[in-house]
Amino acid sequence: MKLGLIGLGKMGIHLAQNMIRNNNEVVGFDLNTDLVEEAGKYGADKATTLKEMIAQLPSPKIVWIMVPAGKPTDATVDDLAANLNKGDIVIDGGNTFWKDSLRHNRLLGAKGVHYFDCGSSGGWSGALNGGNFMIGGDEPEVFETIRPLFEGIAQKDGYLYTGKAGSGHYLKMVHNGIEYGMMEAIGEGFEVLQASDFDYDNKAVAKVWNNGSVVRSWLMELAEAAFEKDPNLDKIKGRMHSNGEGQWTVEDAMDHGVPTPVISASVMQRFRSMQDDTFNGKVVSALRNGFGGHAMDKN
Numbered sequence: 001m002k003l004g005l006i007g008l009g010k011m012g013i014h015l016a017q018n019m020i021r022n023n024n025e026v027v028g029f030d031l032n033t034d035l036v037e038e039a040g041k042y043g044a045d046k047a048t049t050l051k052e053m054i055a056q057l058p059s060p061k062i063v064w065i066m067v068p069a070g071k072p073t074d075a076t077v078d079d080l081a082a083n084l085n086k087g088d089i090v091i092d093g094g095n096t097f098w099k100d101s102l103r104h105n106r107l108l109g110a111k112g113v114h115y116f117d118c119g120s121s122g123g124w125s126g127a128l129n130g131g132n133f134m135i136g137g138d139e140p141e142v143f144e145t146i147r148p149l150f151e152g153i154a155q156k157d158g159y160l161y162t163g164k165a166g167s168g169h170y171l172k173m174v175h176n177g178i179e180y181g182m183m184e185a186i187g188e189g190f191e192v193l194q195a196s197d198f199d200y201d202n203k204a205v206a207k208v209w210n211n212g213s214v215v216r217s218w219l220m221e222l223a224e225a226a227f228e229k230d231p232n233l234d235k236i237k238g239r240m241h242s243n244g245e246g247q248w249t250v251e252d253a254m255d256h257g258v259p260t261p262v263i264s265a266s267v268m269q270r271f272r273s274m275q276d277d278t279f280n281g282k283v284v285s286a287l288r289n290g291f292g293g294h295a296m297d298k299n
Helices: 010-019 032-039 048-053 071-083 096-107 123-129 140-153 165-197 204-210 218-229 247-257 259-274 277-292
Strands: 002-006 025-029 045-047 062-065 089-092 112-122 131-136 154-163
Touching: 002 010, 002 048, 010 025, 010 032, 010 123, 010 140, 025 032, 025 048, 032 045, 045 048, 048 131, 062 071, 062 140, 071 089, 071 096, 089 096, 089 154, 096 112, 096 165, 112 123, 112 140, 112 165, 123 131, 123 277, 131 140, 131 165, 131 247, 140 154, 154 277, 165 204, 165 218, 165 247, 165 259, 204 218, 218 277, 247 259, 259 277
Parallel strands: 002 025, 002 062, 025 045, 062 089, 089 112, 131 154
Antiparallel strands: 112 131
8 A cells, every 4th residue: 555644753753663564555744854864774756845745646545644733734634635536535543633634534525535533542652563543433344444554553452443434533432541540650659658657679579569569561662671770760740731621621521521530630630740840740750752753841
């Protein structure tokens, strides 16, 4: 399968390699030409403009968007709506708010362009070695056209067609809300240990908890790796930056009258961490950096 990939940042550049390794042809485009050149080294065809990328694709043209949510994605969808034709396919693999996805679906659908909102999980390592994808779209028969792409780039049983447009990004939003709560619990637990009367080796604790315990997980593995580099996380600040998905989950839960006390509290803790430093914040900041390469504030 040959497709265009817009956005070659930390997720996109790894996704490009994954796609190519699974016998897809990728035409890579990014406003940063250095990233385009890097993608070329991995075997991608290069494009320095969106129109140049589109011109290299066979019909029906398939384009995967991997740019930041909000205005960058809005602008990209607008450009694609102006340059694609009936029967072409757009996949938005970013963390777009699901209501924005509904708007994008209407915009592209008016031109006969098929739209799929794809929640992508697994961080940059998943993008490179086998990710997790939640894909919404109004046309299940058209999804069969792109199913082989996901069969190759996802882990075994690591993708799901979720139904109508918006449902993929909605599912990813709730997934990230759960992620907020899990990371908050891990961070709070290590903060209790840090304040206790005992002298724990944080790396050793994370390691033993990740081998056979009920709380074993990739997040605990990332905690072990973080503590190996910096035993008490003295080099970073406990600021837990947020991309918004946890807050979106809480807001939608409130709209439906669904209580989400754990996720809500974790969102509030994100806000609190921006005001002063906490060990809990250090742990969550390190975990976010571990799975997604998100920025950490250094001391």
